[in-house]
Amino acid sequence: MADKSAVLWHHFDDLSHQHEANALGMWAFLATEVLVFGALFTGYAAYRFSYAEAFEEASSRLNVLIAAVNTVVLLTSSLTMALSVWAAQVGRRRMLVWCLLLTALLGTAFLVFKVVEYNEDYREQLVPGLAFDPGKWKDTNPAHVQLFLAFYYIMTGLHAVHLTVGIGIVLFLALMAWRGAYTPAYYAPVEMWGLYWHFVDIVWIFLLPLLYLIGRHELSDLHL
Amino acid sequence: MAERIIPPSTYYRVFAVLIALTFLTVGLSFLPIGVWHTVGGLFIGAVKAVLVALFFMHLIHGSKASWVMIGAGLFWLGILMVLTLTDYLTRHWLLY
Numbered sequence: 001m002a003d004k005s006a007v008l009w010h011h012f013d014d015l016s017h018q019h020e021a022n023a024l025g026m027w028a029f030l031a032t033e034v035l036v037f038g039a040l041f042t043g044y045a046a047y048r049f050s051y052a053e054a055f056e057e058a059s060s061r062l063n064v065l066i067a068a069v070n071t072v073v074l075l076t077s078s079l080t081m082a083l084s085v086w087a088a089q090v091g092r093r094r095m096l097v098w099c100l101l102l103t104a105l106l107g108t109a110f111l112v113f114k115v116v117e118y119n120e121d122y123r124e125q126l127v128p129g130l131a132f133d134p135g136k137w138k139d140t141n142p143a144h145v146q147l148f149l150a151f152y153y154i155m156t157g158l159h160a161v162h163l164t165v166g167i168g169i170v171l172f173l174a175l176m177a178w179r180g181a182y183t184p185a186y187y188a189p190v191e192m193w194g195l196y197w198h199f200v201d202i203v204w205i206f207l208l209p210l211l212y213l214i215g216r217h218e219l220s221d222l223h224l
Numbered sequence: 225m226a227e228r229i230i231p232p233s234t235y236y237r238v239f240a241v242l243i244a245l246t247f248l249t250v251g252l253s254f255l256p257i258g259v260w261h262t263v264g265g266l267f268i269g270a271v272k273a274v275l276v277a278l279f280f281m282h283l284i285h286g287s288k289a290s291w292v293m294i295g296a297g298l299f300w301l302g303i304l305m306v307l308t309l310t311d312y313l314t315r316h317w318l319l320y
Contacts, residue, residue: 020287023286023287023290024287024290027290027293027297028293030297031293031294031296031300032297034298034301035300035304038300038301038305041305042304042305042309045305045309046308046309046313049309049312064253067250068246068247071250072243075242075246076239078276078280079236079239079280082230082235082280083235086229086230086231086232086235195281198276198277198281199281201280202272202273202276202277205269205272205273205276206266206269206273208246208249208250208265208269209249209262209265209266209268209269210266212253213250213262213265214262214265215261216254216255216256216257217253218254
């Protein structure tokens with residue numbers, strides 16, 4: 001194969017060997033990311049058990065409608081990312097570029113909704129230190145509520161940072177794809193950063209129930 | 225590259241299931257089911273995460289080395305969580 005030598009790095013036996021090594025490296029990075037978020041999830045778990053009532057009450061005051069919409073947005077972006085990898089595998093360059101741009105657009109939409117939600121939280125007096133009214137919490141300890149909210153901002157904030165990095169990378173991939181950098185023989189960057197994108201999606205899949213769904217919501221909370 | 229290609233039709237089906245599970249888990253939060261909010265939410269979340277990993281992340285055709293790395297990551301996460309929580313969740317036992 002003429003183009004094989006161009007895409008096979010000299011220290012690998014063949015493309016399959018190279019692909020396995022690429023995937024292994026990305027999974028190793030993701031394993032460290034699991035521990036980064038794992039520390040936060042562990043801290044959350046310790047206090048969720050200790051201050052169960054305050055956590056459930058505070059959780060039910062968060063905006064579940066925006067969270068649900070954002071979950072659908074992020075899952076859709078994972079679908080377009082998976083389709084990007086397929087487009088690269090079968091050599092459909094136009095589809096690859098469009099799917100990557102769509103992925104970045106959906107990721108950006110998620111962040112826009114998150115900003116709207118943070119703004120709502122601010123107006124609802126749900127920001128410890130900036131806008132928090134202890135008098136609104138009659139049945140629970142406001143200090144425990146603030147601890148839940150701290151976990152909420154740090155976990156969603158760190159997730160948003162990861163998503164922002166992902167959007168930048170996906171836009172770069174779209175530019176490279178448009179220039180014709182990826183072929184069915186070489187598309188490792190698309191596939192490996194796709195793994196990162198899906199990982200960020202998985203983090204959100206766990207943030208949704210733990211932050212928004214541990215208390216009971218009322219239909220009137222939706223403000224429809 | 226020498227690997228199996230997952231067709232878009234599979235992605236569409238997995239996506240449909242993920243969206244359905246999202247509606248289910250959000251819908252459950254409106255029911256009076258107490259602690260099952262957390263248990264049910266985490267269970268549905270785990271099912272969704274496995275679907276994303278197996279199909280979107282191609283783990284179903286992944287190499288043994290990838291599986292070992294994921295197993296190691298989850299094992300370390302287990303150490304982090306179990307050892308921390310066995311401390312925090314049993315502290316009140318000593319309040320005598």
